[in-house]
Amino acid sequence: MSRLAQWCSRVFMVEINQKTEPIYFALSSTPSARNKELEALFGSGKLFSVHALGDDRVQSARSHAHLKSALTEDLPPGCQLLDTASFLPDVKNSLVRGFFLRDNSVLSSAERVVTHLRQKGSVCVFTYTRGQNGDYLCSDEADEPAERERRYYVTPAPAPLRHPSTLNIINSDVFYQMKDAYKVLQECSDVIPESKAVLELVEAQQLELNSIHDERFPVIVIEGLDATGKTTLTCSLQKALGAVLLKSPPQCLAHLRPRFDSEPPLIRRAFYALGNYITAAQIARESSHAPVIADRYWHSTAAYAIATAVSGREENLPAVGSEIYEWPHDLLRPSMVLLLSVSPEERLRRLSHRGLDKTEEESQLEINHLFRRKVDEAYKRIQNPACIVVDANPSPDHVLQQVLGLIRNKYNLQTPGH
Numbered sequence: 001m002s003r004l005a006q007w008c009s010r011v012f013m014v015e016i017n018q019k020t021e022p023i024y025f026a027l028s029s030t031p032s033a034r035n036k037e038l039e040a041l042f043g044s045g046k047l048f049s050v051h052a053l054g055d056d057r058v059q060s061a062r063s064h065a066h067l068k069s070a071l072t073e074d075l076p077p078g079c080q081l082l083d084t085a086s087f088l089p090d091v092k093n094s095l096v097r098g099f100f101l102r103d104n105s106v107l108s109s110a111e112r113v114v115t116h117l118r119q120k121g122s123v124c125v126f127t128y129t130r131g132q133n134g135d136y137l138c139s140d141e142a143d144e145p146a147e148r149e150r151r152y153y154v155t156p157a158p159a160p161l162r163h164p165s166t167l168n169i170i171n172s173d174v175f176y177q178m179k180d181a182y183k184v185l186q187e188c189s190d191v192i193p194e195s196k197a198v199l200e201l202v203e204a205q206q207l208e209l210n211s212i213h214d215e216r217f218p219v220i221v222i223e224g225l226d227a228t229g230k231t232t233l234t235c236s237l238q239k240a241l242g243a244v245l246l247k248s249p250p251q252c253l254a255h256l257r258p259r260f261d262s263e264p265p266l267i268r269r270a271f272y273a274l275g276n277y278i279t280a281a282q283i284a285r286e287s288s289h290a291p292v293i294a295d296r297y298w299h300s301t302a303a304y305a306i307a308t309a310v311s312g313r314e315e316n317l318p319a320v321g322s323e324i325y326e327w328p329h330d331l332l333r334p335s336m337v338l339l340l341s342v343s344p345e346e347r348l349r350r351l352s353h354r355g356l357d358k359t360e361e362e363s364q365l366e367i368n369h370l371f372r373r374k375v376d377e378a379y380k381r382i383q384n385p386a387c388i389v390v391d392a393n394p395s396p397d398h399v400l401q402q403v404l405g406l407i408r409n410k411y412n413l414q415t416p417g418h
């Protein structure tokens, strides 16, 4: 079967704008009725869909990221790059991400970029042209000569029940057992040597990870978006309760973080997932003799990963109660998770006062209201344990007293020296 014929079983999703519904289409050997949405997508210029190819998931993820930067850098004016994906409706792990290249430039410049990519190999490029009857046709110039003559028509497809960007979340963006995240870093240890250091640190914690958690002292996790006051509150709680303060990712991974932050989601998220297991081992040790306060833990890992993976609006998130929001069965569960909630205006005020360098994701939060809403909503949908929302708009002392009240209501903890 030709390459293009294989893609005929799949549906394509093109996102023109994150705020609007994507456009769905399929490839068929028979023409179909004209459609306004497709007309808007294809317009009159030439179009290409480009997907990175790879022998394994690590290579595919890295090739996709390289392709994105190559296309973004080389794209001449008059050309537009759109995110696209192809998938089998409602079939888990069937999503393949790619790009749609719209060429409205006078010199058909995108064609040169695409030809160059084709020559370099490891990409799959389809070309879309308008036929005499006004239909849109798809062809693959790399296919065998006989196949190149065959016509595949672009036909509108219905939106699937589950938003396609949710199909690959399990084990690509969120990991539900340590061994799955561990495997990802094992698979990339040749191309990212720092992975070995992470795996050794995880190995070193095996004893604690296998031991049963002593429930004597409570473990309280503080969660929230950037600049909601987690650092301020966790430091105050540490003093007020005579607690041990821990973080996820743990300090021992701090020097490796920038390396993994520059990698695609599969690798980056596996790194943060393993960070939680190292923090879990530290929690197991410390909570045997004192209360533990943790600044971020699994809720952060999952909520950011889900919100980044799911494109478009909040409604595209997996529904409440989905398995996506379940806690990993092998990860130590905290006694209480508090989610600091701050109005967007107050958060921006705090960010601008702080004046520190912003990470890419922080800047995205600032400009991307949609993303922020998705992170916030994903936090609230995570279960077992679910988080308790705390109004963190008031003064630091007010927030501290509120949280101490919640903790003391549940546990009989004394302030040191009282």
Ligand SMILES: Nc1ncnc2c1ncn2[C@@H]1O[C@H](COP(=O)(O)OP(=O)(O)OP(=O)(O)O)[C@@H](O)[C@H]1O
Pocket (backbone or CB within 6 Å): 224, 225, 226, 227, 228, 229, 230, 231, 232, 233, 350, 351, 353, 354, 392, 393, 394, 395, 396, 397, 399
């Ligand atoms: N309750 C509060 N009222 C007013 N300002 C606050 C409050 N809590 C923290 N701040 C200020 O807001 C800024 C961000 O606070 P903080 O660093 O504690 O947030 P964070 O959640 O730890 O941020 P990040 O996750 O980005 O490290 C700081 O300048 C801090 O002094």
Ligand SMILES: Nc1ccn([C@@H]2O[C@H](COP(=O)(O)O)[C@@H](O)[C@H]2O)c(=O)n1
Pocket (backbone or CB within 6 Å): 226, 248, 249, 272, 276, 296, 297, 298, 300, 301, 302, 304, 305, 359, 361
């Ligand atoms: N347990 C965690 C902690 C953090 N992350 C990721 O890091 C970013 C936020 O961390 P800051 O230190 O900058 O506040 C955010 O992008 C999370 O994706 C995580 O995944 N898991």
